[in-house]
Amino acid sequence: MPCCEARARARVLFCYHSRAALLPATQATTVNPCPRLFHPHLHLSITHRETMAGVLLALMIAASVLPGVPLWPAGLLGWCAVLLLTHRLGQRQRLQSAWLIGLGLAGMIWGVLQGMPLRLDQALASNQGLVGLLAAVSFLRLVTRPGGTGDSEPLPRGRRALWRTLLGVHLFGAVINLSTVVILGDRMTSHGRLGRRRALALTRGFAAAAFWSPFFSAMAAALIYAPGARMGVVVLAGLPMAALSLWLTARDIDPEDPTLGAPFIGYPMHFAALWIPGLLVLIVLVAHSAAPGVSILATITLSAPLLSTAILLAQEGGARTLTTLGEHIRYGLPSVVNELALFLAAGVLAAGLTAATGSAAGWLPFSHFGAAQASLLLLAMVGIAALGVHPVITLATAGVWLAPLHPDPNLLAITLLMGWAIGVPANPLSGLHLILQGRYGIDGYAFLRWNTGYVLRCLGAAILLLHLYATLLGVA
Secondary structure, three states: OOHHHHHHHHHHHHHHHHHHHOOOOOOOOOOOOOHHHOOHHHHHHHHHHHHHHHHHHHHHHHHHOOOOOOOHHHHHHHHHHHHHOHHHOOHHHHHHHHHHHHHHHHHHHHHHHOOOOOOHHHHHHOOHHHHHHHHHHHHHHHOOOOOOOOOOOOOOEOHHHHHHHHHHHHHHHHHHOOHHHHHHHHHHOEOOEOOHHHHHHHHHHHHHHHHOOOOOHHHHHHHHHOOOOOHHHHHHHHHHHHHHHHHHHHHHOOOOOHHHOOOOEOOOOOHHHHHHHHHHHHHHHHHHHHOOOOOHHHHHHHHHHHHHHHHHHHHHOHHHHHHHHHHHHHHHHHHHHHHHHHHHHHHHHHHHHHHHHHOOOOOOOOOOOOHHHHHHHHHHHHHHHHOOOOHHHHHHHHHHHHHHHOOOHHHHHHHHHHHHHHHHHHOOOOHHHHHHHHHHOOOHHHHHHHHHHHHHHHHHHHHHHHHHHHHHHOOO
């Protein structure tokens, strides 16, 4: 078999495995990687629905970056795709999305009764920049593999292996998101088990990227709900917290401490593969400097699929590239439906909150937004996350609620990112923990116990940094 054909088939198989890995825990063990090959009469309609949904999501990505075109058509395409993929939604995602939509519609109806105009376009477009980014970066899975071709390479051990694993899941996860955790986790398992220390290294290392990564949905949401924030300032502010969180994790799971259990087995990371994420960052920075009027979210949303396609063309040629892209549209894009549904529903909630708060004077918890208020908001976000609520919900609520105060956008964005990055390890029902529960049998509430001390230490450091940032930004 020609080398390019082998790579293409391997990549398609990887897309199938990623599809299964990113499903909710209740579905991850039952997904059929290629439903056309088994029980064709039973799965034919589902296959067609997923294909149609993938095409709609690809069109949604394109509509999200068209200059001069409003975002609500892209939002409509996203909603149509989610409706086609309702069979893939987990029970928790269905429940949360229904509540968000219900509350959002209630707020919109209240606003109409108080004389506010009905803005269905706002409900469709509120989170579309975030949703488009989430779908677009999934294409990077096709060309970015942290371990290169070293699947037969022996697994490393010790502190060096721990740091290589932590930095690997952090840096690659910052660009290609949750699929990194699955790739590394499958390679690090022993007899199908991951173990506490390896699970904590993967989850904490990945979640810490939310402090600063411009390719994370957390950054997209923060920039949407803190309009005017400068991404360069926010990224620089998040890097110290990310470094601290990785250091705290390394201390907690010290491989040289025999009292913590079995020896730590890491991942054979090849950092030479970072050239693709690094090239994407460079392209985004250059493009944003050349066209500062184009939002950073639109730049990333356009750059990720185009760069992935260009690399595939160079590696495989036109025919194999079309096959790989087609399989990703059919199976890879539908695999992110749970996140898409949640973020689209949160957009309806944000529109409802805007209508409800705009129709009345409204009660605000603060008279202004400074370091003390940012600290209280951070504590509230993490506390609510520990109850199982996704950070995007509290993030959207806080952004809309505090908008009348005209807070410093950089301080607000930094606070929202901290709430997301610390809230995910605190949340026993986060998508990250549910994936590990379904794939490796680790109870999500075990992470809540394991991460309590880590979360509290991160909160203490974050509050100190918020006061420092407020002083540097000149915010009282």
